[in-house]
Amino acid sequence: MKEEIELIKDGKRLDGRGFDELRPIKIEVGVLKRADGSCYLELGDNKVIAAVYGPREMHPRHAQDAKMAVVKFRYNMAPFSTDDRKRPGPDRRSVEISKVCREAFDPVIMRELYPKAGIEVYVELLQSDAGTRTAGINAASIALADAGIPMKDIVSSIAVGKINGEVVLDLNAVEDNNGEADMPIAMIARTNTITALQMDGRLTKEEFERGLKLAMGACHQIYELQRAALVTRYNQNYESKKEER
């Protein structure tokens, strides 16, 4: 058993947040020139950049799907993004996360419009502080929209966890390392459809249900931020086009 570290004082968490409070989120759309779509996102101390290429010819060709586009999703941590240097390249954790993230977008990306094509999503973690996959999904969602990939909706993601016996939203690294459970989800906010769900640690059924509700509520908040970032970006585009004319 881990020794109990005090993560909650006077009803507040160590970084001053309440139980149901997100870390600050900052979003910038269209930050890379070569990519077809891109997004820089901060979730607390997480710094992540996502780029989308495609739809374009799928390589290798034997991996093409005659009926729909194939989505490739690569979640990657920069070697300097963690306390102990992360060995470069994919490891088992990142392979699993890439799969879960890709599947989180399967219900929204209209892959049937681009048979034989590939849509590539690259997520690079530059600085990590727990909840990296949720930050990555949020950024990828916006990068996909920025690339003009036809989607039924955008996907929003956040984790809930348990620290000092309390179910709380959006764990940071200290909380994650000393917490009892962590449960990241991804959701289509408009329809309340859950597209990714993982849990590790230990939760009662009641805690799980409460956590799921908390995370779903937070996804609605994140959805609004994602939407606002896209609207801001495309207003800028519109204004600069007007000036050119």
Added chain:
Amino acid sequence: MGLEIVSDVRTDYVCNLVRNGKREDGRGFREYRDISVERDVIKRAEGSARVKIGDTDVLVGVKVEPGTPFPDTPDKGVIITNAELVPLASPEFESGPPNENSIQLARVVDRGIRGSEAIDLDKLCIEEGEKVWMVFIDIHVLDDNGNLTDAAALGAIASLLNLRIPNERYGLTGENTLPMRDTPVAATMVEIEGNILVDPSFDEGNAAASSVTVISNADGTLSGMQKSGSGGLKEAQIAEMVEIGIEKAGEIRGKYL
């Protein structure tokens, strides 16, 4: 290409059956195939179990060896879980480095055991900072007929419960049984045509847009969960899956562990 067309036809068939309240092998939606657990099947392994769920056949072997602890946990034993989808088990499996499916399988099984703190890792310390017991759980799939996760997870916990620590071989003394505190059991469900089916067969697994594995403990708490597949699920569906998962895990635990 040939396999793809066949699987489309099978998918339509499975979905049609489910719409009419049926499954291809005549089971109810909440019914597992027959399960068998055979223990200590490999003499060289410290713990082993061969689990069959219907025609799905998974062999789990556990090796225990002294090794160096991780620097951040100098006084704790180590669990390493690995899964191999060897080409003998399915025409779809290829040899080569582990792909995302085998990695996911291993990591979900590992998560359940770790999350429940089923093994008391403190008791696997031989000499702090120098030597601890390393527990290698290796999942070897022999015949993939659907729902590898539940078979692998059951094989892993069954192996651990029967395991003998090889103290004598390394000139050590101490307890020969593994310090086990819990019995996490996985139950996997799929959603097809709005219905929840437990223990998906191979075709059902392919036909389903999403599957959820719920791992739960003897006291009904959850110690791991994973949604897989390209579909979306509603809150109520997930809540129902958790409910069913805990119930099914309880039945399996009672009968086979």
